[in-house]
Amino acid sequence: MTFKITAKDNDSVARCGIIQTDHGAIETPIFMPVGTVGSVKGIYHKDLKDDIKAQIILGNTYHLYLRPGLEILKQAGGLHKFSSWDKPILTDSGGYQVFSLAENRKLSTDGCTFRSHIDGSKHTFTPENNVDTQRIIGADIIMALDECCPGDADRKYAEKSLKLTQSWLERCVKQFNHTEPLYGYNQSFFPIVQGCIYPDLRREAAEQAASLNRDGYAIGGLSVGESTEMMYEMIEVVHPILPIDKPRYLMGVGTPANILEGIARGIDMFDCVMPTRNGRNGMIFTWEGMINIRNKKWSDDFSLVDQNGTSFVDKQYTKAYLRHLFIAGEMLAAQIASEHNLAFYLEVIRTAREHIMMGDFVKWKNKVVKKLETKI
């Protein structure tokens, strides 16, 4: 994998670039739709490519490991072939899922033991077997196994947590260096910078990550309970430490406004469940703001879902109809909302790239952020 910076903003550290992988190029900044089990919920690959214009999607080690399991993925020849997605894939290690989903999780220096949310069975992720697992899934970019420290963790906990993440990181890198990709194309390994909301811990984590000389770097453990301001501050803290010529990935973020603020602080990659999960719950993102399409006020609004939208659903369906589908519990509702939101996210980030190239990103960002954050 290579990364080439192609443009820089005039008034911020925002930049445009191209990540080249064996499954094709990715223009950055980029938003990566989340496809937990090898599927972006409710969306055909065809729409993901042609309508939404996704350039890379996420898969999840935790989920794929539990279902369909490594044996099937290996037989299938990896996730690309299994799911018939031929563009880049990034897999999250599952550190976050163990933190957010699994029952009875136990962390030790060796790894983390947890119970499956599906059948209660007991499993252990170690840095070594987690890298092996992501080799089997076969993503283009694989992530370090980490502990996602809660945003409100106290200093003592955060220190202990970071120590664990750092020791796991070293072992992940070692395992990655000692193993080969299984399916004939290259894989890159991204460390994850933790450190909770403590600047010195973040710096320490970023320094260790930078010293490993990888293809890209992730910032994790944000948007997990801390304030938005604190999140931006932590990005700024690690910014000068991470290698400037490598992509930075802010994990799990966020709203369109969060993403633009992240770009202004040098972030190149984002992923978030919000456009899809919140979409399934009736939240629609637009340039005018966020709307809850379930609200009664839309019941007789026969205007288009999004007048300025780029997706085919925006021009085909009305707000009143979409609300009706939600209230009636139709699965088409979730599909339309997801399709629209993802297309919108990709459009926002595409427009951001344009403004970086023109050099007026900050000015533009400051103008649109307020609107993006309003509720209508």
Add this chain to the structure above:
RNA sequence: GUGGAUGUAGUUCAGCUGGUUAGAGCACCAGAUUGUGGUUCUGGGUGUCGUGGGUUCGAAUCCCAUCAUCCACC
């Protein structure tokens, strides 16, 4: 026509022998959701207790009438 049963929130119902501001599930209305469990969580009662009288300090609850629906029988 006769006999019986039932009428309480949008809906299905709970409210014992009379006792503060009539409750529950679902639905509905609103809010939350940030490295996805097709979720989950939080808040809101939206009611002339079929109607009209009566008994009582006090009635969804007891009595009378009436209306509606259902069942059985002629």
